[in-house]
Amino acid sequence: MESSQPTSAEIWRARLLVLLAGLLWSSSGFFAKAPEFAAWRTNPLGGPTLAFWRAVFACVILLPMVRKPQWSWKLIPMTIIFAVMNYTYLTAMAKGSAANAIWLQNTGPMIVLLVGVLIFKERSRGLDWVMAALSSIGVGMILYYESKGANFEAVLYGLASGITYAGVVLSLRLLRNFESAWLIALNHIVTAIALAPIALRPLVDPSTTIPWPEGRQWLMLAAFGVFQMGLPYFLFANALKKIPGHEASGIGLIEPLLVPVWVCLAWGYEEHFPKWWTITGGALIFTGLVIRYVGSIREKPIVQPSEKG
Numbered sequence: 001m002e003s004s005q006p007t008s009a010e011i012w013r014a015r016l017l018v019l020l021a022g023l024l025w026s027s028s029g030f031f032a033k034a035p036e037f038a039a040w041r042t043n044p045l046g047g048p049t050l051a052f053w054r055a056v057f058a059c060v061i062l063l064p065m066v067r068k069p070q071w072s073w074k075l076i077p078m079t080i081i082f083a084v085m086n087y088t089y090l091t092a093m094a095k096g097s098a099a100n101a102i103w104l105q106n107t108g109p110m111i112v113l114l115v116g117v118l119i120f121k122e123r124s125r126g127l128d129w130v131m132a133a134l135s136s137i138g139v140g141m142i143l144y145y146e147s148k149g150a151n152f153e154a155v156l157y158g159l160a161s162g163i164t165y166a167g168v169v170l171s172l173r174l175l176r177n178f179e180s181a182w183l184i185a186l187n188h189i190v191t192a193i194a195l196a197p198i199a200l201r202p203l204v205d206p207s208t209t210i211p212w213p214e215g216r217q218w219l220m221l222a223a224f225g226v227f228q229m230g231l232p233y234f235l236f237a238n239a240l241k242k243i244p245g246h247e248a249s250g251i252g253l254i255e256p257l258l259v260p261v262w263v264c265l266a267w268g269y270e271e272h273f274p275k276w277w278t279i280t281g282g283a284l285i286f287t288g289l290v291i292r293y294v295g296s297i298r299e300k301p302i303v304q305p306s307e308k309g
Contacts, residue, residue, distance in 0.1 A: 006242040014242035018251040021232035021239070026258035029098030031224040032090060033263050033272065040094065040211045045198050047091030047157075049211055050224070052199035055086065055191040057225025061234055062188055065181035078171035078183070079190035085164035086191050088157045096154025099260035099274035100142060103282040104158030106256050106289060108165030110135040115170060127295045134288030138281035145277040180240075184233050250293035256286060 006014070032050060033041075040046030092101040110132045116122040139159070146155040168187075175183060202212040213221055240248055263272045274282070 010242050014239040015247075015251060017235045017239040018243070018248045019254065021235040022252045022254040023258065024227055024232040024235075025229075025252070026255040027228045027262055029093060029102065029259040029263040030266050031220060031228055032093040033098055033267050034220055035267065036217050036220050037094075043209060043211055045210050047094040048087050048195050049199045050094065050221075051086040051090040052192055052195035053213065053221040054090070054225045054229055055188040055195070057222045058188050058229035058233075059185065059192065059225075061226055061230030062181070062185040065234060065237070066179070066185050067181065068179040069182050069186075070178055072175075072178075074171075074175055075178075075183075075186060078168065078175060079187055080194075081164050081167040081171060082187040083191040083194040085161055085168055087195065088164060089161035092154050092157035092161055095157065096146075096151040097260070097274060097278060098263045098272065099278045099282060100146065100151070100155055101158045101161070102256045102259040103278065103285050104139065104142065104155065105161040105165050106285055107135050107139055107159070107162035108169060109289065109292065111163060111166035112169045115166065127292050131288035131292035134284045134291075138284030138288070141277050141281040141284070145275065180237055184237075188229070247293075250290070253286065253289055253293065256282070 031037075031054075037046070037050065040049060043049075089101060089105055092104065113124065113128050113132055117124050117128075143155060143159070146152050172183060198210060201208050201210050236248065236252075260272070260274050
């Protein structure tokens, strides 16, 4: 009888797919901070407009992945939370630094832990609480220093994206019997529908100040949706067939590390280099995540991987 266990070559191929997915996910700041969208970032609705077009173009790859669409009322809160996560994450990215946005969103696992233990009475380990403690200190440092500057609103949006990120994780755990491709595609469809009244308003009201894509922006938006969101989900979903979720999450930690790197290299070191408190706070959050995920590779996982913003 043929063994269903993956071979060593298949496992390493899956790890490389996750690594590639993380590299593609990490380009969110590259697109959001591109000069083509400079005017969008000064517009209060520029972030939601970016989120709309990213979701629209991501569906180009995500929809063909769906094989078993199913319906349940439980899908409704998940899709709403996912749409809000996209709104808050890209608004945080547009209004503030890319580093703050990605690190604050990565507090989601800490919130999942707290909700799981305090509300659902789930079992926890020492590694979980080390992650929670380091993440809390890191967030506190970023909040304290950013509260003294003009970007505090962006920090609040980033923190909101972390909370909604946790909500998406918890929703996916409740819906784990549904096809993952269907859940991912549906989330992006609802995000596009929810944000359409904002992003498409220029079609009915030409006098509105909401930005409308033109010229090279269309190419950038298409790449944003396809390569930063749609394609990495396809790669990640295939990799999870061969390796456990907690191992994939550990490899995926390359994403928050590289988000500010690509922004600095592409669009200006002096303008986009993170502040020292962001580096320190991010390092604490990252250390906690590494301890949690890498330390769990040899153990049975508790927290499962989730969707990215």
